[in-house]
Amino acid sequence: MKKILITRKLIKESEDKATKTFDPIFNTNDELYSQSKVIQMSKGCDGILTSLTDKMDQETINNLPDTIKIISNFAVGFGNIDLEAAKKRGIAVTNTPEVLSDATAEIGILLILGACRRAAEGIESAREGGWKWSADYLIGKQLTGTRLGILGMGRIGQKIAKIARSLGMIIHYHNRSKLSDEKELGAVYHKDIKSLFSVSDVLSICCPATKETENMINKETVEFFPKGAVITNVARGDIVDDEALIDALNRRKIYAVGLDVYKNEPNLNPGYFKIKSAFILPHLGSATKDTRIAMANLAIDNINEFLKTGNCKNKVN
Ligand code: DGY
Numbered sequence: 335m336k337k338i339l340i341t342r343k344l345i346k347e348s349e350d351k352a353t354k355t356f357d358p359i360f361n362t363n364d365e366l367y368s369q370s371k372v373i374q375m376s377k378g379c380d381g382i383l384t385s386l387t388d389k390m391d392q393e394t395i396n397n398l399p400d401t402i403k404i405i406s407n408f409a410v411g412f413g414n415i416d417l418e419a420a421k422k423r424g425i426a427v428t429n430t431p432e433v434l435s436d437a438t439a440e441i442g443i444l445l446i447l448g449a450c451r452r453a454a455e456g457i458e459s460a461r462e463g464g465w466k467w468s469a470d471y472l473i474g475k476q477l478t479g480t481r482l483g484i485l486g487m488g489r490i491g492q493k494i495a496k497i498a499r500s501l502g503m504i505i506h507y508h509n510r511s512k513l514s515d516e517k518e519l520g521a522v523y524h525k526d527i528k529s530l531f532s533v534s535d536v537l538s539i540c541c542p543a544t545k546e547t548e549n550m551i552n553k554e555t556v557e558f559f560p561k562g563a564v565i566t567n568v569a570r571g572d573i574v575d576d577e578a579l580i581d582a583l584n585r586r587k588i589y590a591v592g593l594d595v596y597k598n599e600p601n602l603n604p605g606y607f608k609i610k611s612a613f614i615l616p617h618l619g620s621a622t623k624d625t626r627i628a629m630a631n632l633a634i635d636n637i638n639e640f641l642k643t644g645n646c647k648n649k650v651n
Pocket of ligand 1: 408
């Protein structure tokens, strides 16, 4: 049986599947392994099942044992892995697309609603007590008729668009290429981000973190938005320059944010804590039992398929 290092604790059903499929090394305490510990523990292994908390940078990958053939990431995003370094060492990298699109889109919608309808302030007031209903109390932004810009119209973006449309939002999007009419469903395509941001009353960031998208929300691009726009991010923190966004919130250029992901998680920029209109969640995108099981099972299947056939449909490098 192939020997696999699984760097984080999985839900029991998935650990049972791993036991049936491989000779796995589990992380029973769910300790966060250092990069050197991953290298050391993967000795004699054929593959590693990583999570987004494992920083598989060039140095780590270069020091992995020669027996490692695959790094299977337990996430759709793979910004934590240096794909080129893995490729150079002949190590395949895989991800877990599709199975988490619905759960992540639900959180994407929650971020939009939470930011627009001032949920953070509402929760705080309800807990503190002493609030009183009045005609102008915690007035927020209604979604009906509002323009939603989607940055990255992949599976998650399309699902968010579908739900948002049913809430009466008008969908605009930017992607590397225009979608077919069937997938676009009347959404308006924008070739560049300046054009998209200028019509985004609300933005939903759904694109992967890459060299091209890193800090795409920055000092310059934040000015492209209409005054009082709302920015939400269900993708990756690396896409946002936090200082620029926090400054725009403080100036009221940006009305509110809804964030599930951050640079340097879990140590998000403390500037967000001071902003009442920041609706912030601790990276819950895929956090439902069914989805987490489906993701882990897919990560296991990816290793199995790759080690058996030398290929795999979810290979990303
Ligand atoms: C992913 O799969 O990339 C998600 O962010 C995990 O929650």
